[in-house]
Amino acid sequence: MANKPRRYFSEHEKDEIWRMWKSGEGLSTIAKSLNSLSPSIYDVLSRNGGVKQIKRQRSSLHLSLAEREEISRSLAQNKSLRMIAKSINKAPSTVSREIARNGGIDNYRACKADKKAWECAKRPKQCKLSLEPALRELVALKLKEFRSPEQIAGWLKLQYPNNENLHVSHETIYKSLYIQTRGVLKKELLKYLRSKPRLRRTKTKVKNQRGYIQDLVSISERPASIEDRAIPGHWEGDLIEGTHASYIATLVERQTRYVCLVKVDSNSTYDVIAQLISHAKTLPSDLYKSLTWDRGTELRAHKKFTQETDVNVYFCDRCFSRQLALIS
Structure with a gap:
């Protein structure tokens, strides 16, 4: 029987792959559930070292593009700020600040304002190892001594009890090694780990671990x-x-x-x-x-x-x- 060809996955299928991987399923089980092959599943997971990247999302508290378009249309119709705020169910002060920081009443454009807001939005918190060169050097040095990330995290707390800038969790060390897009710890340091799995399975809370059954009825x-x-x-x-x-x-x-x-x-x-x-x-x-x-x-x-x-x-x-x- 001919082998199944490798395939491309939809975004929904990729989300399912990551969900099953995070819950503890193996490559073969995931592949079987999606009628695919283990190498195809591995390709998806290995791009981020087995750690799913959190997708950037717009906060529900912020103005959406549709709301900004409503502001733009209402300004063209010479509606008051209070009327505009009522139509999009926002505070008048929110509308006023939105217009003021995007060109004022005469120059406000919804698409331009939305793009600016997205670019200026807070990015995910930077990795601590990228912000603290001294900490990064200490971690690299200890890895070369064949210390495990758990040992390094514990040693740092004991060695520098009053300096939180030199404290880091073992999970941060693992992620920095396995997710090379972070550009923090060199991939060569992976060889100093005692166990060298090709993919990292992030440690999660009990509700996501293997062995836990969700929504069970006793x-x-x-x-x-x-x-x-x-x-x-x-x-x-x-x-x-x-x-x-x-x-x-x-x-x-x-x-x-x-x-x-x-x-x-x-x-x-x-x-x-x-x-x-x-x-x-x-x-x-x-x-x-x-x-x-x-x-x-x-x-x-x-x-x-x-x-x-x-x-x-x-x-x-x-x-x-x-x-x-x-x-x-």
């Missing part, structure tokens, strides 16, 4: 009708791993104890959810009303399962083991 919120096993159609499931990376999803109906086995290709949430959806559609809706699962990340995409099947998903509390989840 088993404690499961209706009483499910708890007493009085009504059929409520299932409990788990994923079992066999030899040679084989996987089977086990489903147990709570009232009858009827067991279904669903073979899945991998423990990827996309494979597991796809097979569970296919299996759910083979059963009458009256016999599949809810699914209870443990905290396994294979059900991270549980919302897609619910959208496709109209089956509510509940998750066991962390204190429950995988075995207890099936017999609760």
Whole structure:
């Protein structure tokens, strides 16, 4: 079978690649979900060293181009500043300052004013290493001594406790090494890192880390009708791993104890959810009303399962083991 050709990604697909990468998915998993190849995914991520650049956005508090065009039209119609301010739902003082700094009433032009505002807007904060040459030299020196960025950050705080200009986080050091567009630390310093991954996976808060399941509903919120096993159609499931990376999803109906086995290709949430959806559609809706699962990340995409099947998903509390989840 011929290999899939490399492809170009839309902006939406690129956002999805970065979202999955940040959540902890590997290159092969991301490629499979987008029907692509790992090298194509790597090309997208490697341009910024595996760290997504924050796109510059206009603040909702500032005047938009449409509002500036309304100001320009209203000035041509000799409307007062208060009338203009009311039409765009802004304070008269805001309109007055906008006109004054862009040529006055006679020379105000919306496009020119908008371009000037965008160019004068505050840029993202400059990297501390680019602002502090002494700090940059210290970091480079310690990297050449095979110190890790975490060790360097800690050493700086101990060595210069009263000089915050010489303090820097380890994440800033990593980003300066992996994002060469910053022009701060030379790429050659990468060879001094103890581990040398080709791409940097930014450390994030718990809600974005691998293993976290967003928007889950706890088993404690499961209706009483499910708890007493009085009504059929409520299932409990788990994923079992066999030899040679084989996987089977086990489903147990709570009232009858009827067991279904669903073979899945991998423990990827996309494979597991796809097979569970296919299996759910083979059963009458009256016999599949809810699914209870443990905290396994294979059900991270549980919302897609619910959208496709109209089956509510509940998750066991962390204190429950995988075995207890099936017999609760």
